[in-house]
Amino acid sequence: MAPMGIRLSPLGVGVFCLLGVGVIYHLYSGVISSHLAAFRSDSALTTRQRRTVDLRDLLAVSVEAAVLGGKEVKTVRDENNLKETSKGKTREGASEPLTMGDIQSHRKMFNLLRNTFPEITVNSEEHDNVVDKVTWSHDIPADILDKIEAGKEVPAESVTVWIDPLDATQEYTENLVKYVTTMVCVAVDGKPVIGVIHQPFTGFTAWAIVGQGSNMRPRSSYSISPPKVIVSRSHSGKVKSYIQDAFGNSTTMITAGGAGYKVLSLLEMPSSETASTDQADVYVHITFIKKWDICAGAALLSALGGHMTTLKGEDIDYSSTPLNKGGLVASVGVEHKAVLERLPNWDPEKN
Structure with a gap:
């Protein structure tokens, strides 16, 4: 008798194949899922590791950036290699010059901050497509180590950095270099927390972290009856009559270049x-x-118990658009509210 064979119907073959494919798919998908889970876990860990930044590190990098930019500013001025152009005019009709000092300082400052903390937002006065591979030295100045604790971390997404690669460019072109500064400010959730103001032509750097410390302090005495008021020499508008209306005709007005310089004049x-x-x-x-x-001046003053507000006494949000339309009044060592109460009603958008 011939051996009996096993015959599979087409339907049986189909079911068998489907079962096999299902088993293989199940096994394969399990492997893929485990790999994806591991990848997500690693990615989440990496994200968590990079999502906070240490304020002391941010201060040290900010100081280094301001100093590095300042060296570019000084070199361009010393070599008389300004190559001055114009960015246009202000609302008041004043020219806004642009020099190689602005550009080269921007390249160093912006790229150092972005290379060190690529996850934070950095806003600069200037714009340039040149990528500089400059890196942080990881040196923390001795006075910062002495006064500021490590471990004060903030979420990276809450940080906005504002840099001015060359404050007082108009005065820079006129060789009035005492007014010139480079500045870095770190705002957290729109509030200025770190301020650095560097003077390239003297080498002095003022710095502060709100709530932690500073290398600056207020002077021993101030007066607001009447005060000495410092104002812009190139963007003054109708400030003379405004100040006299506020504090009287005998008020001393000091005209100066650069917002950074003006803040330092209060300290x-x-x-x-x-x-x-x-x-x-x-x-x-x-x-x-x-x-x-x-922004840098606001942080510096805030760290020392001072204030910088709009003319109406409103806080300025440093997480939004670059333009502050409300004017400003800054003080330290006096009652800020008393200063505000003396100021006439004024709307910078209508004047």
Whole structure:
């Protein structure tokens, strides 16, 4: 008798194949799922590791960036290689010059900050497509190590950095270099927390972290009856009559370049810098001004118990658009509210 064979119907073959494919798919998908889970876990870990930044590190990098930019500013001015052009005019009709000092300082400052903290937002007054591979030295100045604790971390997505690669460009072109500064400000959730103001032509750097410390301090005395008021020499608008209406015709007005310089004029400077820096009691600006001009000064004053607000006393948000339309009044060592109460009603958008 011939051996009996096993015959599979087409339907049986189909079912068998489907079962096999199902088993293989199940096994394969399990492997893929485990790999995806591991990948997501690693990615989440990496994201968590990069989502916070240490404020002391941010301060150290900000100081290094300001100093590095300042060296470019000084070199261009010393070599008389300004190659001056114009960015246009302000609302008040004043020219806005642009020099190689602005550009080269921007390249160093912007790229150092972005290369060190690629996950944070950096806003600069200037714009340039040149990529500089400059890296942070990881050196933390001794005075920062002495006064500022490590481990104060903030979410990276809450950080906005404002840099001014060359404040007082108009004065820079006129060789009035005492007014020139480079500035870095770190805002967290729109509030200025770190301020750095560097003077390239003296080498002095003022810095502060709100709530932690500073290398600056207020002077021992101030007056607002009447005060010495420091104002812009190139974007003044109708500030003279405004100040006289506020504090009287006998009020002393100091005209100066650079918002950074004006903030330093409110503070006690080291003895070696005092002779080259004006001393004022209040800083007032009644026209539009950009946030990279004022954020560092706002942080510095806030760290020392001072204030920088709009003319109406409103806080300025440093997480939004670059333009501050509310003017500003800055003080330290006096009652800010008392200064605000003396100011006439004024709308910079209508004047």
